[in-house]
Amino acid sequence: MEPDAQQALLDAIQQADRAGARAVIEAWAETHPFERVVPDLLSPTLETFGRLWAHRKLGFSLATGYVAAKVAEDVLARLLEEAGARGEARAPLKGPVVLGNVEDDFHPLGRKMVGAFLRADGWDVQDLGVDVTPARFIEAAEACGARVIGASAMMYTTAKNAARLREAMEQRGLAGRVQLALGGAVFKLRPELVATFGGDGTAPSALEAPALFAELWQRASILAGEVEP
Amino acid sequence: MSAPAAPFRCLACAIFRREIEALRASGCLDLPVEYLPSMLHMVPERLDARLEAAMAATRKEVAGAPLVLAYGDCCGHMTDYETQPGTGRTQGINCCEIVLGSEVYRRLRREGAFFLMPEWALEWRKVFVGQLGLLGPCAREFMQELHTRVVYLDTGVLPVPHATLAEAGDFLGLPVEVLPVSLDPLLASLQQAIHAAGARDAG
DSSP: OHEEEEEEEHHHHHHHHHEEEHHHHHHHHHHSSSSGHHIIIIIIHHHHHHHHHHTTOOTTOHHHHHHHHHHHHHHHHHHHHHHHHHHHHOOEEEEEEEEEEBBBBBOHHHHHHHHHHHHHTEEEEEEOOSSSSSHHHHHHHHHHOOOOEEEOOOSSSHHHHHHHHHHHHHTTTBTTBBBEESHHHHHHHOTTTHHHTOOSBBSSGGGGGHHHHHHHHHHHHHTSSSSOO | OOOOSSSSSEEEEEEGGGHHHHHHHTTSSSOOEEEOOGGGGGEEEEHHHHHHHHHHHHHHSSSOOEEEEEOSOOTOOOHHHHHTEEEOOOOOSHHHHHHHOOOHHHHHTTTTTEEEEEHHHHHHHIIIIIITOTOOOHHHHHHHHSSEEEEEESSSOOOOOOHHHHOOOOHHHEEEEEEEESSSSHHHHHHHHHHHHHHHHOO
């Protein structure tokens, strides 16, 4: 456990100070092997951050969530760089999965944060961007063999397009074999809409997306008959 | 549609205050309006609660009054409110789509525009620093990753605040474009909401 370093990293994130967070991580890495940074420093700090952020504690804003995601990206980039320097390919361990904002939705922040936390957790993420039609989601999922599609919508009006995605998945025979994760502000405010619009699951925040995607991946694998329930 | 017994009332986001008052002053709109703070947009749960309470209070004050909501789809239960009997809402995802019309809004969003209505342009620090928490270098990085430019929607109700916009653009690290917009789409949207409220009232 590294309580001082964790607190310093948390403080930097709370100040939306990405450079400060990088400095904390670099100082920690002077006395620790960098490959331990995720389990020993980043993950416990982000777990604390996630709890405080979920409860909207003072000083934990949208910007701090963005910086937390950027810190995760920075750590991942350095891990990849160091693996490359050692001549090792650090291929993603999980996935692939597909992410995108549903058709007519132009609010990318939450989706980008989910992508950053998934990648930091070892997932291969195919990010399709904003305003993604059901056909594009399905085409991408089939092309890469994704078992989970993550679709984001901010408002009720655009969230209804998640139902169109679900319908297209059913028509294509993908239901079950490909799980649909739904996220975004309206689903956080009204979790009951996840089922209404055909979602298989949701997470209360981007930080909890890796656990959700692992659960949905497992479910898809069971339904595909590849693993025992 | 039969004429409703009680006069129409309107609950509006204060983001539209100057624009709606200009329409009222010009005689294009004959509608008493109560405005709720536009910053409620940043906390949808609070907007939900305030709007629900304001709707109840208005209906208690003027029984049977058809109610027009001048709002985008800005909180979790907006669709529940707008489908209540005697209620109509301006159609649009948010205030910018209502003011611009759907086609222009979508084209500009696809181009990466971040919109500023006049009210929020004057209070840009409160929005970006106070509400979103964008501090220091984070502000530029955040905005540049998500957007290509700031588009100020010049509805003609205020002189364009060029100095303020330049300051905001510098802070956010984005170029600022001033886009003159007519009040016609807002008026049309309000008239459509009045019609919907009257139709639902007639049952």
